[in-house]
Amino acid sequence: MVRLVIFAFLVLALGYGFSWLADRPGDLSLIWEGQLYQTRLIVAASALIALIAVVMILWRLLRMIWMSPYSITRYFRARKRDRGYQALSTGLIAAGAGNALMARKMAARSRGLIRADQEPLIALLEAQAALIEGRHDEARAKFEAMTNDPETRELGLRGLYLEAKRLGANEAARQYAEKAADNAPYLPWAAQATLEYRSQAGRWDDALRLLEQQKAGRVVEKAQAERLRAVLLTARATEKLENDPAGARDDATHALKLAADFEPAAIIAAKALFREDKLRKAASILEQAWKSAPHPDIGRTYVRARSGDSAADRLKRAERLEGMRPNNVESLLLVAQAALDTQDFAKARAKAEAAARVEPRESAFLLLADIEEAETGDQGRIRHWLAQALKAPRDPAWVADGFVSDKWLPLSPVTGRLDAFVWKAPFDHVEKAADESTTISIDSALRTLPPVREARSESPANDHRIIELERAATIAEAARPSPKPPAPTKRAAEAAISPEPRPFFGGLPDDPGVRNPAAEPEPKTRLRLF
Structure with missing residues (x-):
């Protein structure tokens, strides 16, 4: 486009010049070696311009002839280079497709057409071909x-x-x-x-x-960099907690400023403040975190803030958290556990049943089993709640790459990935499959709950474990072939004649001991398995 404009400008300039000369006629005289040469001005200007054009054309022709060997060499070199790059491109595509034979062939061809020191992609193609071939x-x-x-x-x-x-x-x-x-x-x-x-x-x-270098170089986004920095600061605070509570507090507090909803940072900051006897500030941090997202670790840390508190004091603190987030499953379970510690079974049972209604899951039914064991000791009712816990979805936990941990870790122990742990329920497919059945599980569990039976401590028949052991022993004894009684020895005959010695305290022991098959015949036992 620029050349076209320049050409048009030159044509216009020549036309304007010739028209200017035509409007101003005149003669041009030249005396050379005694001869007078006279012509019109317009003719002389035309001849001069034609002479310049001829000289330029002759110069272009002479330069083309002089540079023709180099031009021919450059042409063939460019053609060879183009063929080499075409082979290199074909080889890279073949390497990406997994065609080792074609990649190796194109690598050899491109090396023959292009200098390897000028094109490093040839080495890359050869390395890829070697990797594909093993x-x-x-x-x-x-x-x-x-x-x-x-x-x-x-x-x-x-x-x-x-x-x-x-x-x-x-x-x-x-x-x-x-x-x-x-x-x-x-x-x-x-x-x-x-x-x-x-x-x-x-x-x-x-x-x-x-x-920080990655953030400055914009390798990671600002939000991701702040999240990773909060994770690293929390991990460093965890290591400092035992020996340097002040440093742990500073790191955890900084982490909370970067990620306000990061529960591990709030817990570490609170524990560090507890070690410095700053209970009110630690409680404030935990309360803010609890309002943001109730977490069982936050609740336990808050309830057990002071080791010297009584069970009633812990119950009051748990009820305070429940007031911040009412009708929440974590709040209800926390109050139920604190009420169980104070032996307030009615409140503990009511809160646990309410938690099971809000979100039926394993911990709610296990807590009901603990309440049943502490209050009634009825093994049938305990087994009933344990059976409900087996069918209920699992509780949320820290999960990373399929690994379930009871506490937060900065790195995944499986892949080593940073910030891999997520608070969620393991095995999501079990939770999805149980959604419909768990909506009425607590109501059906309460309807099928067996009545309380009177427990008699003096009778071992009330203990289901003893019943199961006796049943297993009876089956094993019935299935075992009866051995032939050995011949009585001289010492056994004398012991049979001599009277049985009586213990000094005047009676037989309460435990009769193991029966001697040689002393008394084993009774026939008929066992119906079905």
């Missing part, structure tokens, strides 16, 4: 050669890192990742792997420093 030693050699070139250093380090992970060489993988992160902290894979490795080693300060 020649991992050759691939590692290619990746190591890439690390010597500043242009391909990051690519080589990533290849070596993946190979080390494949072989299970975690220490070598950590070194490759840290080297890549030091040279290029903007690499997401290197930064994430290094962050996890430093966290696994407990190097929380180095992990926090690396996270």
Whole structure:
């Protein structure tokens, strides 16, 4: 477009010039070697312009002839390079598709058409072909050669890192990742792997420093960086809790500012404040966290804030939390447990049944079984509630990569992933399958609850465990073939003649002991199994 405008401008300029000369006629005289040459001005200008054009054309032709060998060489070189890049592109596509034979063939062709020192993708194609064919030693050699070139250093380090992970060489993988992160902290894979490795080693300060570099380089988003920083600060506060409560308090409080709904940070901050005898501030932190999201660990920490409190004091604190979040299953279970500790069975039973109505789950029915055992001791009713607990959905727990933990951990023990634990119910499919049945489970459980039977402590027949043991012993004894009685020895005959000695306290023991099959015949037992 620019050339077209320039050409049009030149044509207009020439036309304007010729028209200007035509409007102003004149003669041009030239005396050269005694001869007079005279012509019109317009003719002389036209001849001059034609002469300039001829000179330019002759110069262009002479330059083209002079540069023709180089132009021909450049043409064939460009054609060869284009063929090489076409082969390289075909090889990379074949490597991505898993065609090792085509990738190897195209790698050899591209190496013959393009200089390998000018195109590092050839080494990458050869390494990929070696990986597809299972020649991992050759691939590692290619990746190591890439690390010597500043242009391909990051690519080589990533290849070596993946190979080390494949072989299970975690220490070598950590070194490759840290080297890549030091040279290029903007690499997401290197930064994430290094962050996890430093966290696994407990190097929380180095992990926090690396996270700041990632945030400055915009490797991670601001919200994600703040969440990870809160996790790292909470993990460091957990380690400081025993020896440095003040440091644990500062780290946990900072973590709460970054993630206000992070329950582990609130619990660690409260425990650190409890160690510093700052009960009111710790209680305020736990109350705010409880209002945000009731969590059983928060409730237990709040109720047992002071070790010297009585059961009645713990019940009052639990009822205070219930007032903040009424009709919540965690609040109801917390009050029920505190009421059970105070032997207030009516309140404990009412709160546990209310919790089971709000959300029927395992802990509610187990708590009802504990209440039944403490109040009545009726084994039938206890077994009834235990059976309901087996059928109920599981309680929420800290879950990460299929691993269920009773406490929060900063890293997954399965994959080492940072901030992997989530508070949820394990085995979601069981909860989904039980949704319809659990809506009426507490009502049906109360309707089928057996009546309270009078327990007689002097009779062992009331203990279901003894009944089960006696039944199993009877079955085993009936199934065992009766052995032939051994011949009586001389000592046994003398013992049979001599009178049985009586104990000094005047009577037989309450436990008759094990029956002697040789002394009395075993009665015939007929057992109906069905």
